[in-house]
Amino acid sequence: xxxxxxxxxxxxxxxxxxxxxxxxxxxxxxxxxxxxxxxxxxxxxxxxxxxxxxxxxxxxxxxxxxxxxxxxxxxxxxxxxxxxxxxxxxxxxxxxxxxxxxxxxxxxxxxxxxxxxxxxxxxxxxxxxxxxxxxxxxxxxxxxxxxxxxxxxxxxxxxxxxxxxxxxxxxxxxxxxxxxxxxxxxxxxxxxxxxxxxxxxxxxxxxxxxxxxxxxxxxxxxxxxxxxxxxxxxxxxxxxxxxxxxxxxxxxxxxxxxxxxxxxxxxxxxxxxxxxxxxxxxxxxxxxxxxxxxxxxxxxxxxxxxxxxxxxxxxxxxxxxxxxxxxxxxxxxxxxxxxxxxxxxxxxxxxxxxxxxxxxxxxxxxxxxxxxxxxxxxxxxxxxxxxxxxxxxxxxxxxxxxxxxxxxxxxxxxxxxxxxxxxxxxxxxxxxxxxxxxxxxxxxxxxxxxxxxxxxxxxxxxxxxxxxxxxxxxxxxxxxxxxxxxxxxxxxxxxxxxxxxxxxxxxxxxxxxxxxxxxxxxxxxxxxxxxxxxxxxxxxxxxxxxxxxxxxxxxxxxxxxxxxxxx
Numbered sequence: 313x314x315x316x317x318x319x320x321x322x323x324x325x326x327x328x329x330x331x332x333x334x335x336x337x338x339x340x341x342x343x344x345x346x347x348x349x350x351x352x353x354x355x356x357x358x359x360x361x362x363x364x365x366x367x368x369x370x371x372x373x374x375x376x377x378x379x380x381x382x383x384x385x386x387x388x389x390x391x392x393x394x395x396x397x398x399x400x401x402x403x404x405x406x407x408x409x410x411x412x413x414x415x416x417x418x419x420x421x422x423x424x425x426x427x428x429x430x431x432x433x434x435x436x437x438x439x440x441x442x443x444x445x446x447x448x449x450x451x452x453x454x455x456x457x458x459x460x461x462x463x464x465x466x467x468x469x470x471x472x473x474x475x476x477x478x479x480x481x482x483x484x485x486x487x488x489x490x491x492x493x494x495x496x497x498x499x500x501x502x503x504x505x506x507x508x509x510x511x512x513x514x515x516x517x518x519x520x521x522x523x524x525x526x527x528x529x530x531x532x533x534x535x536x537x538x539x540x541x542x543x544x545x546x547x548x549x550x551x552x553x554x555x556x557x558x559x560x561x562x563x564x565x566x567x568x569x570x571x572x573x574x575x576x577x578x579x580x581x582x583x584x585x586x587x588x589x590x591x592x593x594x595x596x597x598x599x600x601x602x603x604x605x606x607x608x609x610x611x612x613x614x615x616x617x618x619x620x621x622x623x624x625x626x627x628x629x630x631x632x633x634x635x636x637x638x639x640x641x642x643x644x645x646x647x648x649x650x651x652x653x654x655x656x657x658x659x660x661x662x663x664x665x666x667x668x669x670x671x672x673x674x675x676x677x678x679x680x681x682x683x684x685x686x687x688x689x690x691x692x693x694x695x696x697x698x699x700x701x702x703x704x705x706x707x708x709x710x711x712x713x714x715x716x717x718x719x720x721x722x723x724x725x726x727x728x729x730x731x732x733x734x735x736x737x738x739x740x741x742x743x744x745x746x747x748x749x750x751x752x753x754x755x756x757x758x759x760x761x762x763x764x765x766x767x768x769x770x771x772x773x774x775x776x777x778x779x780x781x782x783x784x785x786x787x788x789x790x791x792x793x794x795x796x797x798x799x800x801x802x803x804x805x806x807x808x809x810x811x812x813x814x815x816x817x818x819x820x821x822x823x824x825x826x827x828x829x830x831x832x833x834x835x836x837x838x839x840x841x842x843x844x845x846x847x848x849x850x851x852x853x854x855x856x857x858x859x860x861x862x863x864x865x866x867x868x869x870x871x872x873x874x875x876x877x878x879x
Contacts, residue, residue, distance in 0.1 A: 340383075346392050355370070359377075395837075398567070398571075398787040406553060418446075442495075511530065565875045571598075571830075582626075632682050635685045688718045719760040764794060764811050844870050
């Protein structure tokens with residue numbers, strides 16, 4: 313009898329013990345002994361536990377160790393910095409991938425280096441094969457081209473280096489292309505070729521095209537390139553885009569980007585993405601802005617409202633349109649003329665009546681509308697459009713202005729009042745700094761150029777990104793730009809517009825999720841949310857400014873799976 317009672321007492325004690333801390337659900341993955349910044353209020357902790365694709369628990373290392381079982385993968389962070397994965401709120405996913413497959417002109421210091429890169433590519437190409445590149449910017453050439461028009465080089469040197477191959481080189485902004493003589497001949501460009509609506513063929517004093525095609529004039533060249541690609545088989549086209557998508561996803565993992573809002577895809581591209589997601593080949597979580605003509609949108613949009621497809625790897629809930637061009641190519645639509653090109657106001661590249669029709673399509677189908685607006689006139693017109701279409705309910709729609717780079721002081725407060733999200737890219741302010749004052753003058757630049765501080769203080773929500781392939785798809789220099797406003801030569805670009813480090817991190821995490829209606833599952837770390845996070849080599853909230861730029865991505869985790877580990 314005594315033995316039986318002892319057995320019962322032991323069993324009861326064992327049951328009570330297992331109902332305590334050691335009977336917790338065991339995690340699949342645990343990180344311990346780090347600095348975990350959750351972006352959930354002021355919560356900072358040491359460790360995180362993951363079960364499946366969601367966060368199981370966050371706490372001190374001693375607490376999280378209770379979630380470790382026999383099959384749990386455990387990683388000691390040794391004090392490293394863990395945060396929500398970066399949310400790239402505006403970039404071009406397929407463009408990023410394709411750029412990794414063509415000439416990278418961002419490394420060229422001057423026009424001679426661009427010509428040399430093309431000449432080398434021509435030597436390795438068959439006659440008639442197109443040579444394509446991206447990333448040149450005339451304002452960053454050192455030395456400046458000796459012969460130039462409006463600061464642009466002329467085509468003769470490039471044409472001589474590539475006589476048998478058509479060449480198309482996209483401007484860093486994406487709002488101009490440079491073509492050689494062979495490409496222009498194929499396009500039928502001559503003195504009598506008219507500028508298309510919303511575009512400009514840059515010409516010398518005799519009326520000859522110098523090789524630069526701005527805004528909608530780009531289509532004169534890109535159409536010929538598209539005709540060339542149309543000769544590819546369907547399998548070749550699909551393989552080309554498939555390779556681009558896979559390269560883009562891989563690059564995102566290296567950079568700690570777990571979510572990516574793609575700034576414009578077609579219905580066909582979405583169909584291919586679904587196939588890749590079905591095969592688990594896309595690691596980054598994608599949100600897509602549709603970029604199609606209004607007549608096509610009306611016919612097909614209802615079939616393409618997609619949310620959380622493929623375990624939250626594909627969502628389609630936005631429409632992308634353009635109101636103007638870029639400041640670098642003087643295509644940004646301004647209220648006053650450019651200081652360095654009197655009489656020029658930029659380009660309204662899509663008529664406002666057409667944008668109003670798009671707005672109705674978006675509203676009627678429950679889509680967000682994202683309109684590219686860089687100049688102060690373009691931003692005012694888009695704000696007026698949103699207010700007229702949405703009225704008092706505008707905040708509920710979370711419509712966005714992409715870039716919002718140059719604002720008239722009278723329009724700054726309207727973002728917060730209307731609930732319009734400013735989808736900006738802090739790296740643009742320091743990258744463009746060398747020519748901003750030249751374009752619009754000191755007064756306009758100080759009052760309304762890349763005014764992150766003023767917008768934040770006025771109550772606007774800002775989300776951040778790189779606009780890749782315009783800039784490298786790397787959040788670290790972008791974060792650095794937001795908190796320092798430091799340019800490549802060490803000067804500060806209107807430093808009063810800096811954000812605090814905490815504010816800047818919000819633009820790259822929880823604000824990005826909010827700007828996509830995904831704050832319930834992304835953007836911060838808390839139990840029940842998706843286990844998407846990144847481990848960095850430095851504490852970017854506390855380290856020196858120089859060390860921000862030295863920060864490396866050590867781990868990228870998406871849905872509880874380690875997708876990248878620094879070797």
